[in-house]
Amino acid sequence: MHTAMFKAVPGPGGVGQPVYTGLHVIAGCMYSGKSEELIRILSLWKHTGIDIEVYTHGSSVQTGDGFLKSRAGTRFPAQLISSLREIKWRRNGGQRIIAIDEAQFFDEAEAPIIAALADRALVIVAGLDTDFRGEPFQLMAAVLAMADSVTKLSAVCARCKTPGATFTQRLINGKPAPYESPRFMPGDADLYEPRCRRCYERPPRVDDKNVRLFELEEV
Numbered sequence: 001m002h003t004a005m006f007k008a009v010p011g012p013g014g015v016g017q018p019v020y021t022g023l024h025v026i027a028g029c030m031y032s033g034k035s036e037e038l039i040r041i042l043s044l045w046k047h048t049g050i051d052i053e054v055y056t057h058g059s060s061v062q063t064g065d066g067f068l069k070s071r072a073g074t075r076f077p078a079q080l081i082s083s084l085r086e087i088k089w090r091r092n093g094g095q096r097i098i099a100i101d102e103a104q105f106f107d108e109a110e111a112p113i114i115a116a117l118a119d120r121a122l123v124i125v126a127g128l129d130t131d132f133r134g135e136p137f138q139l140m141a142a143v144l145a146m147a148d149s150v151t152k153l154s155a156v157c158a159r160c161k162t163p164g165a166t167f168t169q170r171l172i173n174g175k176p177a178p179y180e181s182p183r184f185m186p187g188d189a190d191l192y193e194p195r196c197r198r199c200y201e202r203p204p205r206v207d208d209k210n211v212r213l214f215e216l217e218e219v
């Protein structure tokens with residue numbers, strides 16, 4: 001149990017107002033169990049009768065038939081959306097728990113929507129923190145910065161088989177995808193594997209002036 005989340009600041013108070021508000025973020029690479037962790041937390045609240053709303057991006061390959069599904073097989077009813085604006089605002093709707101999975105797919109410009117929701121509801125966001133290039137997904141970077149509490153998960157490295165893998169390597173014909181490869185590419189174990197920092201092969205960004213300067217200083 002993540003006690004930090006349950007210490008989230010009290011809501012505005014008054015009749016019909018939420019008791020719990022705040023933002024909890026679950027971040028990690030692929031195969032780190034983010035959806036399982038989200039489903040686990042939601043399961044803790046299920047018996048309370050509090051409204052639980054689960055949203056996931058329409059691009060998610062893990063969601064089908066209206067359910068958020070973990071790789072372990074557990075599932076939770078979910079709504080597929082393409083914009084966080086589709087999460088309806090309630091002027092006086094009482095306690096809500098709003099879960100957002102696959103948050104890396106949402107536009108960075110919508111981060112303020114999550115901040116506003118977290119003032120009025122308990123919001124739990126799960127998503128990939130970095131892409132195959134090792135660079136942050138901007139929406140995730142924003143919510144990680146704004147969070148009251150964070151769970152950062154890791155996987156077991158597909159190459160050296162040790163725990164603590166925090167990178168997502170994209171493979172094309174068994175070789176690391178080049179930097180220029182599209183940022184979003186649907187796929188599963190055929191295309192992605194978790195790797196630790198030692199085994200991760202960072203796609204070189206040859207046009208990056210800052211990286212070149214860094215390398216020069218190292219010599």
Ligand SMILES: [Zn+2]
Nearest residue numbers: 157160196199
């Ligand atoms: Zn490794």
